[in-house]
Amino acid sequence: MINYNGKIVSPKEASLSIDNRGYQYGDALFETLRVINGKIMFWEDHYFRLMASMRILRMEIPMSFSPEFLEEEILNCVKENHLENDSARVKINVHRLPGGLYLPQQREIGYLITVSSLQSPFYIENESAHEVELFKDHYVNSGLLSTLKSNNRIINVLGSIFAEENGYDNCLLLNEKKSVVEALNGNIFLVKGDVIKTPPLSDGCLNGIIRKNLISIIGKLEDWDLKEESISPFELQKADEIFITNSIVGIQSITKYRKKEYVSAKANNLRAKLNTHARLG
Incomplete structure (x- = not known):
């Protein structure tokens, strides 16, 4: 299950428009983070980096996008994927809404939160060659x-x-x-x-x-x-x-x-x- 603009839906239900600006122009950002047993690692750092990046790209940040709101959105999505007591990889995608060519017709955004499982709750040594x-x-x-x-x-x-x-x-x-x-x-x-x-x-x-x-x-x-x-x-x-x-x-x-x-x-x-x-x- 994924979070698509605040709604928990199956991946098949979350179709993006062909006019999506992330696809058309790369007019999008993403944030990848770890969630361990219902706790987001370094959440404050991730949140403020995301907000700063959206400001730099002149995106309109929704009034609802408080740290508490986004944290709840993330953890609800983790729970819907039955990973609230495990380790999870979470990716937040933020894109400007469709409209315009290089110059966007609007500054508002949409977002997508996806979740997948991780093997370990800790950072572990990878002994294989790199x-x-x-x-x-x-x-x-x-x-x-x-x-x-x-x-x-x-x-x-x-x-x-x-x-x-x-x-x-x-x-x-x-x-x-x-x-x-x-x-x-x-x-x-x-x-x-x-x-x-x-x-x-x-x-x-x-x-x-x-x-x-x-x-x-x-x-x-x-x-x-x-x-x-x-x-x-x-x-x-x-x-x-x-x-x-x-x-x-x-x-x-x-x-x-x-x-x-x-x-x-x-x-x-x-x-x-x-x-x-x-x-x-």
Whole structure:
């Protein structure tokens, strides 16, 4: 079951118009989050990111879209899918209502909430190999729009096809300045000694929820030094660790890039702290 503009319906009943602006122009946003035993992980961060993104795209935010209202809408949908006592992946799609060409006739929005099950209530270590390569066919444009979770993910789609065709598990994306920005499915952190680097938002990386929370966690650790700085491709093979973060997997360690193989000690340490932070948040 899904939530389609506030109504719980079956997927067959939730047909989108061919004039849907998300389909026609990519005039849409999405938010992906975890729900564990009826609790939305990092809900306040997700909510304010969604509201800020809608404002940036000049969408009309409904007066009803309070944190309490959307939380209830999400949890009702989770319950209708019989996952209120389990782990669930929730995706919220927000699109501007049909009308107009590039210039919309209206600013009002529609929304869709879908739910699927997750295997674990915690962020767990994935011990399988995770080899990456640079995706250099197309670049992410640095700037504000690239930090949003908009429906325009064609670079991620093409990068995923490239990875599959060449036997990689993931790819790292570059911006027009040839700096490493992020992975196909999340933010990246690079570890060298006690220094942990992640690209700044000004480089065009996604304004990720786990990225934000890890920056806060690392900032409180006396022995580790966090830097939000551009990452050159030349730094990748000199790093001790590289890991990817997103709201579903939490932390995914990269095991190999070209001839370089990585350890995952700090990633594992941070994963434990992230799980604790998520439960207390």
